[in-house]
Amino acid sequence: MGNRIVQLSENEYDRLQKKAELNDTKIRDLAEKYYQERGVFRVDIRVGLKDKYNGDTIYYTDVFSCENGLYKNDGFKAIITEKGRRKIERILFDACTKAFENHFGDAIKFKNSYAEALERFSIVRWIAYTIAFSGWGVAAALIINSIFK
Known part of the structure; x- marks a missing residue:
């Protein structure tokens, strides 16, 4: 079967062109879905601490990064699915949160109790000022x- 020249009407040509564009769009959508399902995954853990020392603010930031590069060797097998990536993300988030709480305690609870203590202190301070001024009065x-007299 050799190369043949086929004449088409303009209507048939337009119909085939639209079909080809639809196929191109469908191919792109499927490629994106395939990449999302079976593509490369990367895990970045960023740890940032802000410290105040003698009036200076010091920032410590560490980034731990891990990426699977196996897709280059075996591109057609599923490396990890979207569901698997979400599961890994959830496990890492829970592990990091627990490690932080074990090492530093419940920071939110401490912050809230500290804010309440500051609020109570300001009320007690105003009461003390009132008593002091009334005593001087x-x-x-x-x-x-x-x-x-």
Whole structure:
């Protein structure tokens, strides 16, 4: 079977062209889905700490990165599915959260209790100021009373 030249009407040509465009779109969608399902995955863990020392702010940031490069060797087999990636992400998130809580304690609970303590302190401070000023007021009234007696 050799190369043949086939004449098409404009209507048939347009219909075939639209079909080819649809196939191209479908191919791109399937390729994207295939990549999402079986493509490369990468895990980045970023740890950032902010420390204040003698009025200076110091930032410590560490990045741990892991990527599977097996797709280059065996491109047609599923390396890891989207569901598997989400499972790995959930496991790592839970492990990092537990490790942080084990090492530093519950930071949110501490922050909330610290904020409550500061709020209570400000209320107690105003009560102490009121008592102190009222005490000075009573003392001044007694002094003035004793002077003008």
